[in-house]
Amino acid sequence: MKDTLVEFTKAFDERLSETSRQKVRIVIKEQYKDAYDILEDCENASLIPGIIGPPGTGKTLLLRAYAERSGRDFSWITGDEGVRPSHLIGSFNPALVLNKGFTLESFDPGPLLKTMVFGGVFGLNEGNRLPEYVQNSLLEPFEERSVNVQRLGRITAHEDFFPVLTMNPEEMAGAHRLSEALRDRIRVWIRIGYPRKETELEIVKMNCEEYKLSDYLLENVYGLVNATRNSTDIEVPASIRAGISISRLASQMAKREKKKEVDYGILSKAATYVLTGALRFRPGIDPEPAVNSLVRRSLSE
Numbered sequence: 001m002k003d004t005l006v007e008f009t010k011a012f013d014e015r016l017s018e019t020s021r022q023k024v025r026i027v028i029k030e031q032y033k034d035a036y037d038i039l040e041d042c043e044n045a046s047l048i049p050g051i052i053g054p055p056g057t058g059k060t061l062l063l064r065a066y067a068e069r070s071g072r073d074f075s076w077i078t079g080d081e082g083v084r085p086s087h088l089i090g091s092f093n094p095a096l097v098l099n100k101g102f103t104l105e106s107f108d109p110g111p112l113l114k115t116m117v118f119g120g121v122f123g124l125n126e127g128n129r130l131p132e133y134v135q136n137s138l139l140e141p142f143e144e145r146s147v148n149v150q151r152l153g154r155i156t157a158h159e160d161f162f163p164v165l166t167m168n169p170e171e172m173a174g175a176h177r178l179s180e181a182l183r184d185r186i187r188v189w190i191r192i193g194y195p196r197k198e199t200e201l202e203i204v205k206m207n208c209e210e211y212k213l214s215d216y217l218l219e220n221v222y223g224l225v226n227a228t229r230n231s232t233d234i235e236v237p238a239s240i241r242a243g244i245s246i247s248r249l250a251s252q253m254a255k256r257e258k259k260k261e262v263d264y265g266i267l268s269k270a271a272t273y274v275l276t277g278a279l280r281f282r283p284g285i286d287p288e289p290a291v292n293s294l295v296r297r298s299l300s301e
């Protein structure tokens with residue numbers, strides 16, 4: 001077991017530099033190009049945008065690409081009941097406070113504060129799931145571009161600080177509402193949906209570059225994920241992620257079985273493995289037979 005601090009530090013540093021070398025790979029056309037341009041317009045016009053779209057449609061990736069192309073860092077947090085303002089802004093480390101007092105040295109800055117100080121794109125995922133008082137703590141950073149760090153003072157954000165909210169559409173009306181005050185600060189709403197067939201397949205191919213995907217596989221994977229999106233029995237259908245996962249798993253299974261191409265047997269197995277957890281059916285529908293019959297009906301032999 002490699003568990004010394006030296007080994008961990010070395011491996012950690014390797015991971016850090018590997019991560020900073022990785023380039024964002026994204027298909028930017030149609031809705032993604034439009035959204036990208038509007039993000040830029042919003043930033044230039046000092047307006048805060050919200051991106052609304054179903055899970056796995058590329059909202060986070062788009063923000064990452066936007067940050068990268070403007071040479072900035074991207075950080076984000078996902079809202080839930082447990083997030084506190086200190087998770088966003090930061091907090092004092094009690095052990096250090098004992099020695100050094102309430103100084104900057106004793107302070108662990110949170111992702112929002114770091115992005116406000118250095119500049120960068122800050123993605124707030126599912127901000128509506130934050131408790132209302134936490135949503136309210138974002139009003140000043142978002143509207144006034146300033147924040148008060150207790151005991152340290154109030155700072156104004158770097159001019160390259162750009163906050164963006166992302167949300168799933170069903171959450172707009174759901175139990176977790178965006179507070180009226182925060183909603184009022186989001187000035188522009190950008191919708192992202194499932195892409196056109198050709199574009200989605202281009203995305204799938206981009207995410208499966210080690211495999212050669214046949215037309216049989218691509219057509220059927222699209223047919224299957226699209227069927228889930230048009231089914232009245234399904235509340236949360238297959239995302240782009242699901243299509244990518246089916247394609248990758250099926251290709252890998254064919255490779256292991258030394259088959260030249262993915263065939264019906266492999267594809268239906270791979271699809272079942274992925275879709276078993278990827279869909280949310282309407283209450284009262286038994287997922288297991290529903291997935292099996294969906295796979296049987298949608299794939300051509």
Ligand SMILES: Nc1ncnc2c1ncn2[C@@H]1O[C@H](COP(=O)(O)OP(=O)(O)OP(=O)(O)O)[C@@H](O)[C@H]1O
Binds near residue numbers: 168206
């Ligand atoms: N335009 C695109 N180009 C390339 N890959 C894409 C594109 N859109 C989506 N993807 C793929 O789909 C995956 C899901 O995208 P992403 O995580 O950005 O979705 P999301 O909308 O933020 O989802 P969630 O609502 O669950 O947070 C990405 O990891 C990427 O592999």
Ligand SMILES: [Mg+2]
Binds near residue numbers: 059060061125
């Ligand atoms: Mg996301």
